[in-house]
Amino acid sequence: FFDPSVHKWQDDSAVASTLDVIAMPIRKQDTAPLLFELRDQVAWLTFNRPAALNSVNPAMLVELHHALDRILADEDARCVVLTGAGDAFCSGSDLGVVGALAGPGHEEQVDAFIADVNGLLNRIEQLPLPVIAAVNGTAVGAGLEFALCTDLIVARADARIGDGHARYGLLPGGGASVRLPRRIGTAAAKWLSFTGDLLPAEQLAACGLVQRVYPAAVFAAEVERLASRIASRSPLGLRRVKALIDNAMRVTVEQALAEEQRQLKLHRSSWDRAEGLTAFAEKRTPRFRGM
Numbered sequence: 001f002f003d004p005s006v007h008k009w010q011d012d013s014a015v016a017s018t019l020d021v022i023a024m025p026i027r028k029q030d031t032a033p034l035l036f037e038l039r040d041q042v043a044w045l046t047f048n049r050p051a052a053l054n055s056v057n058p059a060m061l062v063e064l065h066h067a068l069d070r071i072l073a074d075e076d077a078r079c080v081v082l083t084g085a086g087d088a089f090c091s092g093s094d095l096g097v098v099g100a101l102a103g104p105g106h107e108e109q110v111d112a113f114i115a116d117v118n119g120l121l122n123r124i125e126q127l128p129l130p131v132i133a134a135v136n137g138t139a140v141g142a143g144l145e146f147a148l149c150t151d152l153i154v155a156r157a158d159a160r161i162g163d164g165h166a167r168y169g170l171l172p173g174g175g176a177s178v179r180l181p182r183r184i185g186t187a188a189a190k191w192l193s194f195t196g197d198l199l200p201a202e203q204l205a206a207c208g209l210v211q212r213v214y215p216a217a218v219f220a221a222e223v224e225r226l227a228s229r230i231a232s233r234s235p236l237g238l239r240r241v242k243a244l245i246d247n248a249m250r251v252t253v254e255q256a257l258a259e260e261q262r263q264l265k266l267h268r269s270s271w272d273r274a275e276g277l278t279a280f281a282e283k284r285t286p287r288f289r290g291m
Contacts, residue, residue, distance in 0.1 A: 034063035035085070036070065041078040041231040042224075043071045043129075050086025055094040056142050061116050068123050075290065078231040078238070080127060081223060082150060083134035092141025092164065093117070114173045117142065121174055125149040128239045130230050134223040135210070140164040140198055145174035148183060151242065154212040154226065155201035156219045161209070166196035182249070184209050234272035235290030 035046040045067050047054035071077045084090055093113075124131060124146070133139075133147040135155040141164045147153050155161065163180070165172050172193075181189035184207045192199070204210045214222040230238070240263050248256035267273055271291045279286035 033060035036067045042227045043077045043080045045082045047084040053088035053091035054084040055091050057094040078235050079227050080131040087137040089135040089139040090143030121149045135159045148179040153210045155210045159201040160198040162198035163192045234288040236272045
């Protein structure tokens with residue numbers, strides 16, 4: 001879903017002028033639908049279709065799958081940041097693709113596209129590393145659904161975020177009706193789903209969807225600072241605590257508490273725990289190995 005009323009299409013000069021404000025350095029001539037960079041133990045994934053407000057097409061999905069494969073295979077990756085080039089995070093699915101498959105006889109292709117989107121969203125949600133959505137602009141439809149699959153959502157002050165499907169009589173197909181109420185409660189989720197409104201980042205921070213809002217002038221620097229801080233922590237500790245928190249949302253309180261104790265006992269023999277305690281005693285910065 002792409003709502004043309006949200007943003008006007010941008011010419012090349014407008015796109016170029018905005019590329020410097022996102023967290024990941026962009027080669028302006030690069031036309032790949034997704035940009036990947038592993039820098040200082042942080043993996044940066046950037047939706048790179050700014051002229052189309054980073055709407056999702058099949059080529060972008062392929063590149064995202066490849067990027068996730070690289071992240072999982074590289075032990076140096078300790079944190080992931082998902083962001084967008086230009087003034088949009090992601091405006092939803094590419095209507096050119098959706099419209100071409102709207103007629104009769106294309107049901108299988110539509111189902112395959114939606115299944116691929118959902119498979120990718122599930123992979124992002126299940127990554128063992130911390131994942132940050134750095135929402136640098138409009139996030140609507142599938143853009144919201146991508147953000148909902150991350151662990152933390154931070155936003156630029158001028159970002160607007162919403163579901164949007166209600167405006168055109170559509171239903172979410174990437175998990176918004178499931179993940180959104182789990183994030184912000186049923187009433188707030190229904191407000192976004194019933195109205196189709198795109199709300200300011202500050203308003204969504206008040207209901208807990210967005211964890212931090214940064215002014216545009218410092219957004220890139222603040223995202224990098226946050227990602228670097230998280231990447232400096234114990235990779236093993238982060239993997240385990242993320243798994244514990246996610247598990248606690250799926251099982252009973254008693255089961256979650258029992259799992260916490262089991263993981264605590266396993267963690268006692270880890271290098272990172274010993275290194276953390278030694279570094280504390282020696283008043284120095286820990287040098288974690290993720291083991």
